[in-house]
Amino acid sequence: MITNRVFIKFICLLSVFFYCNSSIATDILRVSIPQMPVHAVSQNEGVLVDFVKVLAKKLDQNIEIQIVPFSRSIYYVVTNKVDFHLPFIKPNDDSLPKDNFIYSDETIFHVNFVLYTHKDRLVDISKLANYHIETDSAHLPFFGELKMGSSCILCSLKKVQHKMTDGYIFADSSTDPLLRENLALLAGVKRQLYKKFAVKMVFPNTKKGQELNKTLSAIINEMRLSGELEQLLFSVDFVYNDWQI
Incomplete structure (x- = not known):
């Protein structure tokens, strides 16, 4: 287990290294998040807002956060107006057409x-x-x-x-x-x-989107192994509770 964690950490650092030496690393990344209770109340408040800030810190790069209605956020990613969107559910049967975007390799929650x-x-x-x-x-x-x-x-x-x-x-x-x-x-x-449903990030179906997916997915995997991801997202990732009974 320790060996696996060391290997994953090495892959994560290697991905970030190659990312930081690519042309896209010189740009400010843009993410759109739907305005929803708990997840994203504003640009400065919400579980997913905090999550993106952690990603920015690990990338050592600024990420511009846009809080917009859900449909507009999806529109932004499929038209390449932002670099990624979260959250988006992954259908179990993989039947959803996704020619204009790609799912992250890693599940967030x-x-x-x-x-x-x-x-x-x-x-x-x-x-x-x-x-x-x-x-x-x-x-x-x-x-x-x-x-x-x-x-x-x-x-x-x-x-x-x-x-x-x-x-x-x-x-x-x-x-x-x-x-x-x-x-x-x-x-x-x-x-x-x-x-x-599994929840993913989505990226424009471009070379830049594919590279960013690999980099962020490696970081997320490392966060999961360390327990950081669970600690950060516990308020949105939980077992169904029939609290009305």
Whole structure:
């Protein structure tokens, strides 16, 4: 185990060395992160904001952080306006077209996607196409049975509460904080686990994007082996908790 860790650390340092001697190392890197509770509240607050700052320190390079709506963040990466985006779930069947971006080799964390419905409505989770269920607009390609996109978590929860939709599917690490803060207004909303996904970074499908993926993935792997990654991301990487019971 020690030998493996030493080897991985060597590979990580070697990747950073080659990266720092490449042309892209002279540029300021740009990352876009969707504005979400806990993950990225502002340019200076959020678990993923802190994570990017750690990456910048390990790279010894400035990373410009942009906090924008989720769909815009994905647009920025596929149009090469930023150097990478996070977070983005990886579909289990690898069926999502990704000609315009590449996933990071390393997984950052895992996330619970939860189905939020009204307690008075029964929704068959195996037949979601039969219902009017929203998810974040940028995630619609992951769920062929869903057709309704949203860019506002709280708005979608309110629609569920007032039975304007049959449900809403999104990450519990982003949605639960808003549900807990607004329990008086959302008393009719109930939760159940939909699926658990691996969470990655994504890069433009360019030579620079491929190089940056290798470099950052090596750093992330080293952080995982040392325990630093778990310590940094524990507030968004956890086992599903049915806390409403």
